[in-house]
Amino acid sequence: MTHKPIRKAIFPVAGLGTRFLPATKAVPKELLPVVDRPLIQYAVDEALEAGIEQMIFITGRGKGAIEDYFDIAFEAEATQRERGKDLSALEGTRLAPGHAIFIRQQEPLGLGHAIWCARDIVGDEPFAILLPDEFMRGGKDNGCMKQMVAAYQQVGGNMVCALEVPIEETPSYGVIDPGTRDGPLTQVRGLVEKPAPGTAPSNLILPGRYILQPEVMKILETQEKGAGGEIQLTDAMAAMIGAQPFHGLTFDGRRFDCGSKAGYIEANFALALEREELRDQIRAFAQAELARG
């Protein structure tokens, strides 16, 4: 059976990024760099690699720099060109005309509300969601979303990335109530947002990658506030279970929670070690630093 292709991705970037204050007072969290590329660029690259064409950014006040980032930096580019400098570092920052769409979420009412703001652009197509502060490093040669799109082409319906974490971390996340497992695919029987300690149905959490059917927008339309007084995407997804196939995919790769300081530092460290021009210096520094105690 063929399933409708995934052509559109939503990047919710309207959150306040309070855990990174004061860094995020004037700079959006999504533009913080991991080595030399902003978080949002890695997420967009992941979507492009998965064959997604249209990028929909849900922004808010103070996030205008993201719009500039995906535009042409005319002065900088002209100057670099005149000086005969290489511009390849800017590749991927210029999306095809019409393929970058910016929508304002006037108030940060929650992730579910942010997604609902894109309902008219999404229309009646399935779509992807990527939370850019969740940095997914694909194993071998495929990124997380590419792996999800490949699995979606087999089973259709709704698909979330599923990640195992220590059980004590589950109260911070959306958590899967798992059904049968088939290799990396787990049937989703239920979903709970931020379960109270000791009540999580599993240690499989939702780390911020989704492929959803457009019906979720109708559910979000009338959605009540959930955990934390926010309109929760997890609650709307839970309402679709049973009506449509719903799977979690355990992806091959590593995840860094760049919404947290420790995860952000770990991502920088891991990526620096992947880079040939940085590896030796960073490794020697880390060893010397650890030896200092």
Ligand code: UTP
């Ligand atoms: P977070 O819970 O990480 O919130 O949102 P945050 O505001 O970005 O960061 P902290 O916790 O204050 O440090 C998860 C994702 O949902 C988006 C955020 O931008 C982030 O990508 N989001 C959240 C919205 O776009 N709108 C909202 O109303 C809430």
